Amino acid sequence: MNIGYGRAEMAEAIADQIKQLSYGSTFWDKTTIPAAQLADKLAQLAPAQLNHVVFAQGGSTGVDTAIRLAHYYFQRLGQHSKKKIIAFGDAYHGGTLLASTLTGYEHNRTAFHVIDDLVDHIPTPNAYRRADGLSDLDFREACVAELEHKIVELGPENVACCIMEPILGTARLRGTTARLPPAGGPGMRPVRRALHRG
Numbered sequence: 001m002n003i004g005y006g007r008a009e010m011a012e013a014i015a016d017q018i019k020q021l022s023y024g025s026t027f028w029d030k031t032t033i034p035a036a037q038l039a040d041k042l043a044q045l046a047p048a049q050l051n052h053v054v055f056a057q058g059g060s061t062g063v064d065t066a067i068r069l070a071h072y073y074f075q076r077l078g079q080h081s082k083k084k085i086i087a088f089g090d091a092y093h094g095g096t097l098l099a100s101t102l103t104g105y106e107h108n109r110t111a112f113h114v115i116d117d118l119v120d121h122i123p124t125p126n127a128y129r130r131a132d133g134l135s136d137l138d139f140r141e142a143c144v145a146e147l148e149h150k151i152v153e154l155g156p157e158n159v160a161c162c163i164m165e166p167i168l169g170t171a172r173l174r175g176t177t178a179r180l181p182p183a184g185g186p187g188m189r190p191v192r193r194a195l196h197r198g
């Protein structure tokens with residue numbers, strides 16, 4: 001969808017690859033030449049330290065993989081209690097069991113079973129919720145504070161990561177998400193500080 005519909009050059013690229021490779025796996029230390037080339041290109045485009053790429057079959061498995069990597073990281077450090085994931089209440093993260101647990105909206109949580117003990121939701125930074133007279137900046141700071149408070153409430157020693165969609169789309173089609181500050185920037189310092197206390 002993101003690349004448009006019925007693009008002949010995409011169809012040809014896919015057909016070319018299928019003709020060359022009937023089966024491939026990117027598990028463990030295996031890869032294929034086009035996957036390695038794409039990983040190289042993505043590493044060049046991504047900010048400095050982001051030089052490792054894991055490919056998934058789609059958005060949901062990408063989300064699951066990212067969370068599993070965060071869990072793996074803390075397991076390797078011996079910080080076994082760092083499991084909790086914080087997500088936005090209105091977010092949509094996909095259809096696998098973990099991704100649908102991260103997805104906050106009601107129907108998902110009542111019509112199916114979810115892995116509740118792993119995920120906590122916080123209010124979505126939705127500009128509709130902004131109180132009259134609150135500036136964009138103040139609203140953004142209030143949203144960052146909600147995240148910080150949730151980390152403190154859960155105990156940073158129990159929090160593995162937070163997952164955020166930069167722009168909310170699938171779940172509510174509101175398109176009014178307040179842009180939170182970049183994870184590494186000064187605006188997110190309170191959140192980083194809260195996390196590092198764990």
Ligand SMILES: Cc1ncc(COP(=O)(O)O)c(C=O)c1O
Nearest residue numbers: 058059060061092093094165170
């Ligand atoms: C933000 C976000 N994450 C994950 C997904 C799930 O992707 P997929 O349907 O490819 O599994 C979607 C799908 O719309 C999405 O919008």
